[in-house]
Amino acid sequence: MSAGKTRNEIIKAADQLIYLNGYEHTSFATIANVVKISRGNFYYHFKTKDQILNAVIEQRKTNTRSMIRQWEQQHTKPAERIKCYIKIILQNWPKIKQHGCPVGTLCNEMTKLSHPSQKQARGIFTIFRKWLRDQFRLLGHEEQADQLAMHVLSWSQGVATMASTFKAQQFAENEVDQMCRWLDELTTGKSI
Amino acid sequence: MSAGKTRNEIIKAADQLIYLNGYEHTSFATIANVVKISRGNFYYHFKTKDQILNAVIEQRKTNTRSMIRQWEQQHTKPAERIKCYIKIILQNWPKIKQHGCPVGTLCNEMTKLSHPSQKQARGIFTIFRKWLRDQFRLLGHEEQADQLAMHVLSWSQGVATMASTFKAQQFAENEVDQMCRWLDELTTGKSI
DNA sequence: CTAATTATAGGTCAATCGTCCTAATGCGAG
DNA sequence: CTCGCATTAGGACGATTGACCTATAATTAG
Incomplete structure (x- = not known):
C-alpha cells in the first residue's frame, strides 16, 4: 500500500x-534521482513519460480547485475573490521571476511541441476561466462574463511573461495595482 | 565566398x-536535414548549438528593426505606428495560433532553462520596448512612456498566450480592438 | 508458515543528442 | 596548371534519452 506514497512522491x-526546467528538459533519470528511486521502480508506476505528465497535470488541477476553494472561504465578495487570483503573481514572485507562470509556461511548451496533452494542460486554465466567469456573473456582468474572465487571465499572463523576462518586480506591482483598480471601476458600474 | 550563403541558410x-518546435527540441541533425547539408559542414560554420541560437537572435533583432522602420515609413502618427505593433498578432494569427509569439515563447524557454542567452533573447523585446517608449513620448507621455510601453508589450503577450492556448481568434480580435480603443483614449488625453 | 502478489533494483536496448575529427572536394591566386 | 586555402562530407565519440526486461526483496493473503 506504500505504492501510492511512492507514486505521489514521483508526481x-x-x-x-x-x-523549474520544463517538461522536455525533465528526464526519467532526474526525477528518479530526486525521489531516490531506481529507474526500474519508476517504470513500475509510469509506463511512459506522457503518463507522468498527465498525472502532474491532474494534480495541478486538484491543487487549483483546492486553492480556489480557499479563496471562496476567505472572501464572500466576488471582487475580492478575483483579486486573490490577480495577486498570485506577487505572492509567488520569487518563483515566477525565475520560472514564469506554471500554467502559462506549460501550455506554451505543449503548444510548441504540438503535444497530445495540450488539451489537458489547457484544462488548468479552464478551471480558472470558468471560476472567474462565475465571479463576474455574480458581479452582474452576465453577457460579458466569459470575456472578462479571459481578459483577466490574459492580463495576468502578459504580466507574468514580461515581468519574468525582465525580472521586473516593480512593473508587476504596477500592473497588479492597475488590474485591481480596473476591477473596482467595473464593480462600481463604469464601462470597461 | 558561398560560405556566407550557407551560413545564412542555416540561420x-x-x-x-x-x-516552430522550440530551441531545445531543435537539433543539429534536423537543421542540417532542412538545409540539405552534412553535419560536418554544419560544424564548420557553428561550433556549438548556442552559437546558432545567438546568430538566430541577432537575425531576429535585425528583422525587428527592419519591421519597425517600415512602420515608421508607413505612418507618421505615433498612435498609428503603435497600432501596427498591436495588430501583428492578427496578421500572423495562423502561425501564432500554432506556435505562439516568436519572441515571448523564446524568452519563456530561455528563462525556464536558465540559458546564458536569456539576456540576448530579452534584447528583442527591448527593441520593441524602447521604440514604443519613443512613440509614447511623441504622444506627450514623457514620464509614463516606459510604463506604457511595457503595458502594451505585456498586453500583447497575454493575448498571444491565451489566444494560442485556446485557439481563440475571436478573443484575439476583441482584445486588439480594446487595445486600439485604449490607445485612442490615451491619445485624446484621458487617463489610463 | 507459505504462497502469491506487490514493489523495487539495476542492467540493457536502440535511438538521438552535441561535439569533434579527418579525408575529400571546390576554387581562386600565382 | 598547380599550390593553398576555404568549404564540404561523413564517420565516430561518449553521454543521455525513453523504454523495456528480468531478478530480487518486501508485503500481504490464506
Missing part, C-alpha cells in the same frame, strides 16, 4: 522539475 | 525550426 518531484 | 532554417 510531486515531477511537478517541481517540470515547473 | 534561416534554425530560425524557423526554433520558432
Whole structure:
C-alpha cells in the first residue's frame, strides 16, 4: 500500500522539475534521482513519460480547485475573490521571476511541441476561466462574463511573461495595482 | 565566398525550426536535414548549438528593426505606428495560433532553462520596448512612456498566450480592438 | 508458515543528442 | 596548371534519452 506514497512522491518531484526546467528538459533519470528511486521502480508506476505528465497535470488541477476553494472561504465578495487570483503573481514572485507562470509556461511548451496533452494542460486554465466567469456573473456582468474572465487571465499572463523576462518586480506591482483598480471601476458600474 | 550563403541558410532554417518546435527540441541533425547539408559542414560554420541560437537572435533583432522602420515609413502618427505593433498578432494569427509569439515563447524557454542567452533573447523585446517608449513620448507621455510601453508589450503577450492556448481568434480580435480603443483614449488625453 | 502478489533494483536496448575529427572536394591566386 | 586555402562530407565519440526486461526483496493473503 506504500505504492501510492511512492507514486505521489514521483508526481510531486515531477511537478517541481517540470515547473523549474520544463517538461522536455525533465528526464526519467532526474526525477528518479530526486525521489531516490531506481529507474526500474519508476517504470513500475509510469509506463511512459506522457503518463507522468498527465498525472502532474491532474494534480495541478486538484491543487487549483483546492486553492480556489480557499479563496471562496476567505472572501464572500466576488471582487475580492478575483483579486486573490490577480495577486498570485506577487505572492509567488520569487518563483515566477525565475520560472514564469506554471500554467502559462506549460501550455506554451505543449503548444510548441504540438503535444497530445495540450488539451489537458489547457484544462488548468479552464478551471480558472470558468471560476472567474462565475465571479463576474455574480458581479452582474452576465453577457460579458466569459470575456472578462479571459481578459483577466490574459492580463495576468502578459504580466507574468514580461515581468519574468525582465525580472521586473516593480512593473508587476504596477500592473497588479492597475488590474485591481480596473476591477473596482467595473464593480462600481463604469464601462470597461 | 558561398560560405556566407550557407551560413545564412542555416540561420534561416534554425530560425524557423526554433520558432516552430522550440530551441531545445531543435537539433543539429534536423537543421542540417532542412538545409540539405552534412553535419560536418554544419560544424564548420557553428561550433556549438548556442552559437546558432545567438546568430538566430541577432537575425531576429535585425528583422525587428527592419519591421519597425517600415512602420515608421508607413505612418507618421505615433498612435498609428503603435497600432501596427498591436495588430501583428492578427496578421500572423495562423502561425501564432500554432506556435505562439516568436519572441515571448523564446524568452519563456530561455528563462525556464536558465540559458546564458536569456539576456540576448530579452534584447528583442527591448527593441520593441524602447521604440514604443519613443512613440509614447511623441504622444506627450514623457514620464509614463516606459510604463506604457511595457503595458502594451505585456498586453500583447497575454493575448498571444491565451489566444494560442485556446485557439481563440475571436478573443484575439476583441482584445486588439480594446487595445486600439485604449490607445485612442490615451491619445485624446484621458487617463489610463 | 507459505504462497502469491506487490514493489523495487539495476542492467540493457536502440535511438538521438552535441561535439569533434579527418579525408575529400571546390576554387581562386600565382 | 598547380599550390593553398576555404568549404564540404561523413564517420565516430561518449553521454543521455525513453523504454523495456528480468531478478530480487518486501508485503500481504490464506
